[in-house]
Amino acid sequence: MNDLVFGKYIPIDSEMHKLDPRAKLIGLFLMIGAVFVPKSWWVFLAIALCLAVALLMAKIGIRMIVQSFKPMIMMMIFLLVINSLTIRTGDILFTIGSFAIYKDAIFNTLFVIVRLLLMISITTLLTATTNPLDLTLGIEWLLKPLEAIRFPAHEVAMMVSIALRFIPTIIEETMRIMNAQKSRGVDFENGRLSEKISAILSLIVPLFSVAFERAYELADAMEARGYVPGAKRTRYHVLKFRFKDYLFIFICVVILAGSIASRFYL
Amino acid sequence: MSLIEIKNVFYQYNETKKAVNGVSFDVKQGDYVTIIGHNGSGKSTLAKLIAGLLPVKSGQILIDGKEVNEENIASIRTRLGIVFQNPDNQFIGSTVKDDIAFGLENKLVPSENMDAIINEFAKKVGLEAFLNYEPQNLSGGQKQRVAIAGILAMKPDIIIFDEATSMLDPKGKKEIKQLMYDLASGDDITIISITHDIEEVLQSDDCIVLNKGKLFMHDKPENIFMHAEKLREIDLDVPFIEKVRETFGKHKIKLKAQDLKGMVDELCRSSSKR
Amino acid sequence: MPIKFKALSYIYNKDMPYAHKALDHIDLNIRENVVTAVIGETGSGKSTLVEHLNALLLPSEGSLEILDYEIRANEKQRFLKPLRKDVGLVFQFSEYQLFEETVIKDVAFGPINFGFPPQEALKRAADALKLVGVDEDHFEVSPLELSGGQKRRVAIAGIIACDPKVIVLDEPTAGLDPQGAKEIIELFIDLNKKQGKTLIIVSHDNEMVYNYCDDTVVLSKGKLVYHGPTDELFADKEKLKEFNMLEPQIVSFRNELIDKGFRLSKEARTLDKIAEEIAKQVKR
Numbered sequence: 001m002n003d004l005v006f007g008k009y010i011p012i013d014s015e016m017h018k019l020d021p022r023a024k025l026i027g028l029f030l031m032i033g034a035v036f037v038p039k040s041w042w043v044f045l046a047i048a049l050c051l052a053v054a055l056l057m058a059k060i061g062i063r064m065i066v067q068s069f070k071p072m073i074m075m076m077i078f079l080l081v082i083n084s085l086t087i088r089t090g091d092i093l094f095t096i097g098s099f100a101i102y103k104d105a106i107f108n109t110l111f112v113i114v115r116l117l118l119m120i121s122i123t124t125l126l127t128a129t130t131n132p133l134d135l136t137l138g139i140e141w142l143l144k145p146l147e148a149i150r151f152p153a154h155e156v157a158m159m160v161s162i163a164l165r166f167i168p169t170i171i172e173e174t175m176r177i178m179n180a181q182k183s184r185g186v187d188f189e190n191g192r193l194s195e196k197i198s199a200i201l202s203l204i205v206p207l208f209s210v211a212f213e214r215a216y217e218l219a220d221a222m223e224a225r226g227y228v229p230g231a232k233r234t235r236y237h238v239l240k241f242r243f244k245d246y247l248f249i250f251i252c253v254v255i256l257a258g259s260i261a262s263r264f265y266l
Numbered sequence: 267m268s269l270i271e272i273k274n275v276f277y278q279y280n281e282t283k284k285a286v287n288g289v290s291f292d293v294k295q296g297d298y299v300t301i302i303g304h305n306g307s308g309k310s311t312l313a314k315l316i317a318g319l320l321p322v323k324s325g326q327i328l329i330d331g332k333e334v335n336e337e338n339i340a341s342i343r344t345r346l347g348i349v350f351q352n353p354d355n356q357f358i359g360s361t362v363k364d365d366i367a368f369g370l371e372n373k374l375v376p377s378e379n380m381d382a383i384i385n386e387f388a389k390k391v392g393l394e395a396f397l398n399y400e401p402q403n404l405s406g407g408q409k410q411r412v413a414i415a416g417i418l419a420m421k422p423d424i425i426i427f428d429e430a431t432s433m434l435d436p437k438g439k440k441e442i443k444q445l446m447y448d449l450a451s452g453d454d455i456t457i458i459s460i461t462h463d464i465e466e467v468l469q470s471d472d473c474i475v476l477n478k479g480k481l482f483m484h485d486k487p488e489n490i491f492m493h494a495e496k497l498r499e500i501d502l503d504v505p506f507i508e509k510v511r512e513t514f515g516k517h518k519i520k521l522k523a524q525d526l527k528g529m530v531d532e533l534c535r536s537s538s539k540r
Numbered sequence: 541m542p543i544k545f546k547a548l549s550y551i552y553n554k555d556m557p558y559a560h561k562a563l564d565h566i567d568l569n570i571r572e573n574v575v576t577a578v579i580g581e582t583g584s585g586k587s588t589l590v591e592h593l594n595a596l597l598l599p600s601e602g603s604l605e606i607l608d609y610e611i612r613a614n615e616k617q618r619f620l621k622p623l624r625k626d627v628g629l630v631f632q633f634s635e636y637q638l639f640e641e642t643v644i645k646d647v648a649f650g651p652i653n654f655g656f657p658p659q660e661a662l663k664r665a666a667d668a669l670k671l672v673g674v675d676e677d678h679f680e681v682s683p684l685e686l687s688g689g690q691k692r693r694v695a696i697a698g699i700i701a702c703d704p705k706v707i708v709l710d711e712p713t714a715g716l717d718p719q720g721a722k723e724i725i726e727l728f729i730d731l732n733k734k735q736g737k738t739l740i741i742v743s744h745d746n747e748m749v750y751n752y753c754d755d756t757v758v759l760s761k762g763k764l765v766y767h768g769p770t771d772e773l774f775a776d777k778e779k780l781k782e783f784n785m786l787e788p789q790i791v792s793f794r795n796e797l798i799d800k801g802f803r804l805s806k807e808a809r810t811l812d813k814i815a816e817e818i819a820k821q822v823k824r
Contacts, residue, residue: 133360165360168402173636179596180637183629184698185621185653202649205639209684214355220319221356224348225416226340226372236367236384238377305689305717405582432715435582436744436786462717503718506789513811517819526789530796537802537822 007127015244016058016129021138023245028126030252034259035118043262044114050255051121058129068124069117076113083109132164137237155229162218170211177206267331268292269456270316270424275325277311285311287479288325293472295423298450298457300467300487303476304501309460312476313428316458317348329424344373347417351429353409354401362388362404362412363397369420387415391445407438414445425449427459431466439463464505475502541607543570543593543706543738548602550588562588564762565602570755572706575732575739577749577770580759581784586742587632589759590708593740594627595620607705625654628704632711635691638683643674643694646683650702661701668701669694672727689720696724700731706738707731713745721745725752747788750774751810758783771806790814 016024034047055065083105090104127135140157147153178188181202188199227233270293277286286308293299303309314320316327318339327334329342350356359365366384375383388394391411401409410430417425427446431439443466450457450469459466467473473490475483477500483490490497494508504512510529511521519536523529545568552560563585570576578586591597592604595617603612609623617623631637640646644665651661669679672693678686683694692712699707709728713721729752731737743749749756749770756773758766765783766773773779774791794814798804802821808814 131360133364161360162358165358165401168400169354172402176631177637179591180629180631180634182596183594183624183631184637184650184702185624187621202637202639206636209639210636214352217350217352217355218358220314221348221350221413222358222368223319224317224343225358225369225420226343227368228340228372231372232374233371234374234377234380236364236371236377236380305720306687437581501717501719506793509811510793510815513815514818517815519815519819519822526793526796530793530800533797533802533818533822534800 007124009130009132010060010064010128011131012059014057014059014129016054016125018244019129019248020239020241020245021130021134022141022239023241023248024126024130025135025138025142026249027252028122030249030256031122032119034252034256035115035122037256037259038262040262043259044118047118047255047259050251051118051125054125055121058125060125060128064128065121065124068120072116072120076109076116079112080106080109133161134237134239136161136164137235137239141239152230154233166214169214170207173210174203174207177203177210269295269297269330270458271326271328272312272316273326273328275312275315275327276323277308277315277320278323279311284479286315289476289479289481290325291474291481291484293456293458296453296456297472298446298470299459299472299474300470301458301460301474301476302462302467302502303482306478307476308479309476310428313348313426313458313460317346317426318342319348344420345422346424346426347420347422348426348428349410349413349417349430351432353406353413353433356413357401357409360400361397362393362399362415365401365412366416366419369416373420383419387419390418391415405438406434407441410434410438410442411445414442418449423454424456424458427457427461429460429462432462443469462503464503468505475500541605542572543607544568544605545570545589545592546603546605548592548599548604550585550592550597551600554600562762563592566764568757568764568767570738570740570757572738573732573736574754575729575741575752576755576757577753578740578742578757578759579744579746579749579785583761584759585762586759587710588762589757590629590710590740590742593706593708594624594629596629621654625702626704627706627708628699628702629708630696630699630710630712632714634695634699634712635688637695637698638691641682642680643669643683643686644679646694647697647701650698654702664701664703665697668697671700672697673723689716692716692720692724696727704737706740708740708742710742711744712741713743713748721748746774746785747790750788750791771809 031047038044055062084101087105087108088102090102092100093103093106094101130138136157139160140153143151143153143156181199182188186199186202187195191199272289272291275286275289276284278284289308289312301309301312311320315322316334318334321335329346332338332342334342357365358368363384366387367380370380370383384397385394388397391414393408393411393415396404396408404412431442434442443463446457446459446466447469449455459470461467467487470487473483473485473487474481475490475497482500483493483496491505491508494504494512497504498512507524507526507529510526514521519533521529521532523532545566548563548566549561550563552562566589578589580586588597592599592611593606595611598611598617599613601613603610606623607626609619611617638646640649644662647665647669648658648661651664652658656664666679670676674690674693674697678690683691686694696712707728712728713724716724725748728739732739741749741753753770755768756766756770757764758773760783766779774787777787780787790809790811794804794808797814797818802818804814804817808817
């Protein structure tokens with residue numbers, strides 16, 4: 001559980017942490033665009049350097065970023081294998097037995113992988129420096145225009161923030177139920193398929209029944225405290241754009257513009 | 267006039283079982299009323315009916331002369347709070363201050379005024395140092411105090427405690443009960459507390475005993491416990507002193523004293539007569 | 541052979557910046573075939589201690605001997621199943637472990653996992669359910685439809701049906717009404733008296749501990765601070781104060797009677813027994 005780095009918030013204080021979540025979200029989209037557009041390794045290097053500066057400002061170690069890549073390793077290997085089998089252009093780089101590996105296969109794969117890694121790093125940077133609650137507020141703000149077509153932006157944000165609030169509770173509950181079932185002889189690690197299914201059921205069924213109970217009680221508690229879905233509410237957290245937020249977005253726009261320009265001039 | 271009037275109220279979850287079966291009683295302004303009864307006696311259902319979380323099937327619940335119904339519920343909610351049993355399932359915000367803010371947001375309190383209110387009520391429940399804590403780093407008793415702060419912040423004059431201490435450890439129970447007694451000591455807040463805790467019942471002004479959805483007794487706590495045998499009939503707990511009286515009664519020793527010391531003296535007298 | 545904790549420590553999130561020592565060098569021999577209470581404030585390490593008994597947690601340091609098993613730090617356990625069959629653990633709010641379609645199937649789930657043939661498992665389940673007071677007409681209903689108290693009984697039957705030699709109870713009566721709580725505790729005490737099952741009960745309820753438990757273990761901040769006969773602990777006002785425990789009313793009452801010259805045996809720790817012994821000393 002503790003190894004899961006992707007999406008984890010690191011509660012420290014830094015310049016990146018202090019930015020408005022909306023600015024960071026907009027920045028995320030701009031930067032993902034900037035990563036998608038270029039065809040040159042030099043641009044990737046430039047973006048990676050910008051990212052390194054941002055990581056430094058966020059006081060986030062390179063170790064965490066590297067760790068966030070871990071879950072992707074299998075996928076990268078898979079991609080490499082598939083590409084080696086299908087891409088048969090360019091020079092032959094080397095042969096394994098009688099099977100030739102082409103230069104394009106390797107380079108195309110590397111290109112995709114670098115893109116992916118940059119995107120993961122950017123997203124990790126966002127989630128590591130933004131309190132989930134602020135993130136929800138930011139997402140709510142971004143979705144606001146959709147309210148014109150009756151999209152319940154506020155309710156969706158409320159759901160997300162409650163989901164985030166209950167994740168630790170549910171994890172704790174999962175552990176407790178697993179322990180109870182282990183005490184009744186369930187083996188969650190080994191066993192035949194039928195035993196595995198029964199093991200999973202013995203965890204899922206109670207988990208759901210407790211979750212429903214919680215949901216009902218939570219709904220009562222919210223209603224009792226005057227919550228009416230869709231009704232007007234004031235907000236405790238008020239987001240405020242400051243100069244540095246505009247500056248941050250501006251920098252991201254410049255990077256994106258540079259990246260687009262590179263398509264024409266490099 | 268009574269602040270809360272419960273008039274012949276019925277409620278059933280399904281066809282067969284009536285959860286609340288014709289209950290009537292009044293609660294006076296500023297009173298501290300406890301409701302006891304077996305699990306399944308209809309206590310929690312009654313609490314939800316008073317709080318307007320369930321609609322009565324028949325009968326009436328009046329608060330300050332206003333009927334608790336869909337039309338009045340919004341205005342009633344501004345003056346009535348309810349603390350539930352499970353500390354986790356009523357913690358809505360991500361941190362203590364966010365949770366206290368939740369009700370204020372619904373009440374349309376302007377954002378800039380919230381911090382002052384949050385600080386005031388966090389302090390009132392002794393959690394001013396915990397404002398940024400997340401629920402998983404708080405004890406059960408602390409979470410219940412957050413729930414109480416969140417409700418007090420809305421300035422209610424009625425608070426319902428629905429077994430608010432039953433899931434807590436002894437320390438948490440003690441904290442929350444003390445907080446309840448403090449709130450009850452003034453005249454401005456009326457408290458209805460559903461409980462299993464005999465000690466708490468003895469602190470209240472009035473006690474209601476429910477059994478199988480019906481009002482079984484309604485009296486001052488000391489009068490209720492004078493009829494310990496009636497409570498025993500419906501499997502309810504009685505104060506320790508009544509247990510002593512009852513157990514010695516089984517051995518044909520009648521004890522009349524009203525405290526333990528008196529009982530021991532009584533036993534001494536009868537043994538020295540030997 | 542007693543249950544032996546030997547210099548056992550347990551550290552949560554070992555090697556992490558927020559590591560937390562939940563048990564600190566516990567040396568403890570728990571007697572077999574008696575009822576032992578484990579008490580202490582929340583966070584004192586009670587639950588961590590008992591979760592070692594069936595290897596849900598493995599010691600970070602030190603070792604544990606229980607029945608014929610030995611659990612050492614940093615050693616992969618190979619006898620998990622037989623150990624967990626012999627040491628049954630009833631969790632706090634155990635009703636949340638129910639999941640099968642019917643009550644009887646749920647209770648038979650443990651015995652089947654531990655290798656009892658299906659017929660025997662069902663018979664054991666039926667016996668256990670009768671023992672905990674669940675009517676036969678409830679056997680085929682969904683456990684999720686029962687009331688809270690009934691669910692708890694079914695969950696408890698699920699452990700009893702596995703026929704463990706040691707039964708560990710973590711706050712078995714939390715959230716039950718007083719009558720239900722008393723019935724559940726007396727049922728386990730009966731299993732101890734009639735079948736010699738070793739009982740280990742984690743509890744906050746000092747009166748229950750005093751009434752029924754032979755020995756008491758007191759933990760404080762992960763350390764063992766008392767282990768000995770329950771009556772000696774409750775007779776020692778200094779210790780109660782030191783451990784921040786309230787004297788149960790029954791203890792005050794008993795002391796008062798003894799002060800006034802009544803004779804009470806060591807066993808007279810429930811009101812029933814006290815009244816019985818006093819009745820012989822009083823003229824009717």
